Amino acid sequence: MEQVYRLTISCPDRVGIVAKVGEFVSSHGGWIIEANHYADTSVELGGSGWFFMRHCIKANSLPFGLAEFREKFAAIAEEFGMDWQINDSAQAKKIILMASKESHCLSDLLHRVHSKELFCEIPCVISNHDDLRSMVEWHGIPFFHVPVDKNNKQEHFDRVNSIIAEHKADSIVLARYMQILPAEICQQYAGQVINIHHSFLPSFAGAKPYHQAAERGVKLIGATCHYVTEELDAGPIIDQDVMRISHRDSIEDTVRLGKDVEKQVLARGVRSHVEDRVLLHGNKTIVF
Amino acid sequence: MEQVYRLTISCPDRVGIVAKVGEFVSSHGGWIIEANHYADTSVELGGSGWFFMRHCIKANSLPFGLAEFREKFAAIAEEFGMDWQINDSAQAKKIILMASKESHCLSDLLHRVHSKELFCEIPCVISNHDDLRSMVEWHGIPFFHVPVDKNNKQEHFDRVNSIIAEHKADSIVLARYMQILPAEICQQYAGQVINIHHSFLPSFAGAKPYHQAAERGVKLIGATCHYVTEELDAGPIIDQDVMRISHRDSIEDTVRLGKDVEKQVLARGVRSHVEDRVLLHGNKTIVF
Amino acid sequence: MEQVYRLTISCPDRVGIVAKVGEFVSSHGGWIIEANHYADTSVELGGSGWFFMRHCIKANSLPFGLAEFREKFAAIAEEFGMDWQINDSAQAKKIILMASKESHCLSDLLHRVHSKELFCEIPCVISNHDDLRSMVEWHGIPFFHVPVDKNNKQEHFDRVNSIIAEHKADSIVLARYMQILPAEICQQYAGQVINIHHSFLPSFAGAKPYHQAAERGVKLIGATCHYVTEELDAGPIIDQDVMRISHRDSIEDTVRLGKDVEKQVLARGVRSHVEDRVLLHGNKTIVF
Amino acid sequence: MEQVYRLTISCPDRVGIVAKVGEFVSSHGGWIIEANHYADTSVELGGSGWFFMRHCIKANSLPFGLAEFREKFAAIAEEFGMDWQINDSAQAKKIILMASKESHCLSDLLHRVHSKELFCEIPCVISNHDDLRSMVEWHGIPFFHVPVDKNNKQEHFDRVNSIIAEHKADSIVLARYMQILPAEICQQYAGQVINIHHSFLPSFAGAKPYHQAAERGVKLIGATCHYVTEELDAGPIIDQDVMRISHRDSIEDTVRLGKDVEKQVLARGVRSHVEDRVLLHGNKTIVF
Secondary structure (H helix, E strand, O other): OOOEEEEEEEEEOOOOHHHHHHHHHHHOOOOEEEEEEEEOOOHHHOOOOEEEEEEEEEHHHOOOOHHHHHHHHHHHHHHHOOEEEEEEOOOOOEEEEEEOOOOHHHHHHHHHHHOOOOOOEOOOEEEOOOOOHHHHHHOOOOEEEOOOOOOOHHHHHHHHHHHHHHOOOOEEEEOOOOOOOOHHHHHHOOOOEEEEEOOOOOOOOOOOHHHHHHHHOOOEEEEEEEEOOOOOOOOOEEEEEEEEOOOOOOHHHHHHHHHHHHHHHHHHHHHHHHOOOEEEEOOEEEEO | OOOEEEEEEEEEOOOOHHHHHHHHHHHOOOOEEEEEEEEOOOHHHOOOOEEEEEEEEEHHHOOOOHHHHHHHHHHHHHHHOOEEEEEEOOOOOEEEEEEOOOOHHHHHHHHHHHOOOOOOEOOOEEEOOOOOHHHHHHOOOOEEEOOOOOOOHHHHHHHHHHHHHHOOOOEEEEOOOOOOOOHHHHHHOOOOEEEEEOOOOOOOOOOOHHHHHHHHOOOEEEEEEEEOOOOOOOOOEEEEEEEEOOOOOOHHHHHHHHHHHHHHHHHHHHHHHHOOOEEEEOOEEEEO | OOOEEEEEEEEEOOOOHHHHHHHHHHHOOOOEEEEEEEEOOOHHHOOOOEEEEEEEEEHHHOOOOHHHHHHHHHHHHHHHOOEEEEEEOOOOOEEEEEEOOOOHHHHHHHHHHHOOOOOOEOOOEEEOOOOOHHHHHHOOOOEEEOOOOOOOHHHHHHHHHHHHHHOOOOEEEEOOOOOOOOHHHHHHOOOOEEEEEOOOOOOOOOOOHHHHHHHHOOOEEEEEEEEOOOOOOOOOEEEEEEEEOOOOOOHHHHHHHHHHHHHHHHHHHHHHHHOOOEEEEOOEEEEO | OOOEEEEEEEEEOOOOHHHHHHHHHHHOOOOEEEEEEEEOOOHHHOOOOEEEEEEEEEHHHOOOOHHHHHHHHHHHHHHHOOEEEEEEOOOOOEEEEEEOOOOHHHHHHHHHHHOOOOOOEOOOEEEOOOOOHHHHHHOOOOEEEOOOOOOOHHHHHHHHHHHHHHOOOOEEEEOOOOOOOOHHHHHHOOOOEEEEEOOOOOOOOOOOHHHHHHHHOOOEEEEEEEEOOOOOOOOOEEEEEEEEOOOOOOHHHHHHHHHHHHHHHHHHHHHHHHOOOEEEEOOEEEEO
């Protein structure tokens, strides 16, 4: 993979954005190797009237680095009222993983990072149980066991919060962590905390979704990867998928089959996040 | 397709059911060409403890017809407390279709019947609008336009009910009929009325499910084929499926994409019903 | 759907294309509501080194029509060595459908056009059998029965060719036409003839693909929508899909199940073609 | 999971098989908790005329164990000319894994065994490279590095063969082993060696299937899990699946995306094999 700068922009739509950004990049010799645009419908038609774009520019085609890019681009950004960022694909994002006792999502993500399929740095894993320590440590990654029970939630999350701060994490991935994050953490890391919920949301939010699914007699089960917000299982959805089940599948079968959907959907969502493919707008995502 | 008798059985599970039924069939020379069994887990394990089976027996391998089969089999059925029926595959089920203005599900079902892909008889189509008359009549099927508005619901459903009765329908398929059936009809035709709902239930029950889906920002849309019960969109599910959408898809795109899922899921559900593949148990289905 | 001009461009990749095109459009006040770009990897990395784009520009945002657009844009197109075209979304493409005896694909496409789900004009249907005449004529579309046998192939295709010419068709869709087009027609209408093949190509090209699939014992069957070239079932693929089958499915079941995949894949491919979403490059397609 | 005996039977179809087997089981008090039957169509209709069944009988409902079951059942088996076996679900199958350098399939299978999602014993892993030793040994499983090059193939496979024999393996799984097994091993372990091929067979057999797929411009990639026979990539298929790709996906993307399909399809195939769900007939499988 060649080194690129990933420029993402959200702003109110109007004539001339693509031209202006394109002209800026090409005037400095920048070579765009991947470009995505999306214009939501106008406000009169029930849309937001916003415009979203993501450009990958070959790093070595530009005569300057990120700092200078940011400086030079600021005027355009201001003119169009852009929410924007630019990142260097060679700079690994720091992602803290949080888990509980179930290993499938954690093991899957660790393997993808280990085998260089997913490019990011895992500064540490935090868990409220000690079960997965050996698996994590085999990967050479520090493991923090921070127990939690109904009497020490505040203390638990204070410790979690300080570990996150210490490791200067860019993002946090809840790989079946099974605890509800307090509102402060949701707010402090808004758009940076990714969860996998083991149902096709909005069906079966909350506890024991596979049991809820069995109770209702659905013919497909699913999983949803979403950003965490204060409202449980209600944040912006990044990716979802489903798997067919039948009357033959017991709850145990369903739980087992669901694991495969969970880990795939989580891995896809994390990859999109890591590659700056997800643009947030209100409670929705644009995934380029 | 060779002519078969389709025997379906539901009863409390215990040792010897398969042996007894198998022995009965083979003692008369009956050749079973398709057999399905399912035993739900026992009550102690949280299941219903019921057993379900469906056998297709070559009609010409038996020395008697359905009437005599029913007579001879009655003792076994009683011994095991069976809910059971036996049908002749050569006897087309009579299915009344009900629609509104949207033609995709109706057109799809009519084509499947017309091209002999789906074996059943459509004695008539009932609609609260006159728009689809020509399409239906081209197939040589009577079309009843029974208008409805908020002031004549009782009258509308009385007329609908009498048309159903006149045509001696086995089943009714709501092919995007868009009206809520009154409780009397739901009860009278329990297990015989099939609906297609344009969402992946239990998400987005009720009105405008695609708008609800867009509002929530889901990444897959779906459709659900289910038996109608008094509670709206809450009856036993026969089949479901989904389709991937993205931020690019407007509401209009979503509605259009959804039509393909709706008609496929409905057609699959109706086929399963027509072939006596669906066994009902409480609010769940066993689909062999 | 608001009226747009659809601009599609293929050219060797280099710095400045997006900027130049964007600047041209915005300098005339053009509002881009949908934009797609794709840069194939460079020749050194094994790619073609080509760049592809598709823009939808609001027709009423430009001060001129297609003729003047073409005139003004010509200089840029020449500078970058572009293969390009611009079409008006309000101008229905004329698509001739060809079929044989099987009705599922034809019926599906006709219904989509009839219900305004697919925007195009069907000037006529040509078939080597008379079976589907009534279905076609119900839609108010002329039906040409042009019989073919092994002794009159030349005559058959001369007649087909003259019907196509008379109706000034933009494109031809082989909706299970089951005859091999002669090389002259393939060449004359290169990139304009779409076929549906009832297998997941390149597996099972040629005759009786479902029988070939059954023979091999595959667990999924498929369908492929592709542009027709002189080499049988080897042209550029527009879309493909599959469906799960099992040992339970007989050849008849497989043929029936396959129909649903065929008609869906064909409909998706035709829609992409109609909306100018398919860019051809060598034997591959870029589908925006 | 409660302990069951898994009885699988293949024999020429005729009246009375189900009755006879059912009567045998129930006469000894055997409780069947899962039953599958499949009758291929008769020879006149182009089928094999064979019958296949699989029963799971609660171990503690029978008054005897496997040895006595086998003895008592032998007369029935002979009467109907059955190929049959009965296995104890509590007896873990011994499965040797063979791999090369790619870790995704191996890691996935090891995790499923480790987390008790897949019930079998891995007596050892054999690889022609040493890269995956640490991963395997972390699981407490012996790792044999048996190098191979074009000059020592015979020696390599002699060593492989003796390791298999020493460990009394029931089956061998080629988890991206990338070497062609010699005919002797294929014959000796017929129906016991499972391979994952990284294409949707029969498309793209042999080397570099993803490159072949990219060359052809397909829109879906796939993977196939099959029993190994002497003819390369031509053995009976157990399971297959596909994943959508687009023009945007480079070869590297395709290889990466394909890994997810490979490991899922292999895991499903291995599970079916381990649970005695796969019945072989000629070059096809019945997967219950």
